[in-house]
Amino acid sequence: MRGIIFAFLAGGFITLQGVANSRISQDIGPWQAATVTQLTGFLMALLIVMIVRDRKWKNFKGVRPLYLTGGSFAAVVIYGNIFGIKEIGVTLTIAVILIAQLAITFLIDGKGWFGVLKQKMRLPQFIGIGMMIAGVVILKF
Numbered sequence: 145m146r147g148i149i150f151a152f153l154a155g156g157f158i159t160l161q162g163v164a165n166s167r168i169s170q171d172i173g174p175w176q177a178a179t180v181t182q183l184t185g186f187l188m189a190l191l192i193v194m195i196v197r198d199r200k201w202k203n204f205k206g207v208r209p210l211y212l213t214g215g216s217f218a219a220v221v222i223y224g225n226i227f228g229i230k231e232i233g234v235t236l237t238i239a240v241i242l243i244a245q246l247a248i249t250f251l252i253d254g255k256g257w258f259g260v261l262k263q264k265m266r267l268p269q270f271i272g273i274g275m276m277i278a279g280v281v282i283l284k285f
Contacts (some may be wrong), residue, residue: 159238160226169226185218211258213249239280246273 161181169177192250228237256262 150191158241159234161222162229162237163234165222166226166229174218174223174226177226178219182215182218189199236280236283239276241284243273243276243280246276 165177166182168180172180225237225241228240232240250265250269252258252260253263254265266285
């Protein structure tokens, strides 16, 4: 249940962050907005780590270097959100982002990439993503 609650919160905050970034970018530019967002996100995460007093820093050296680049993807995510919201609106942008996320997760689960347990994609999963795509088409018109 906690996983569902936190996933729901994450989805809500992704939307709020996209709208805030879009507004910030009107004043200072999209890449500058991405920079501010990354910086404030880093500071908030650092504050939380300090409050929680999680002592797992020693495990940092065991992380594969490829995975340490994951945070750099956020710059593209933020810019894509800003540009999408400006061009096609919040609802359609978030809908397309969700479809893109599902498509990539299909690949990751189906191929077992990044060490995740390989999952077999069945007809219901394909019907679900097809319905989401159909929903976006309906939203567009």
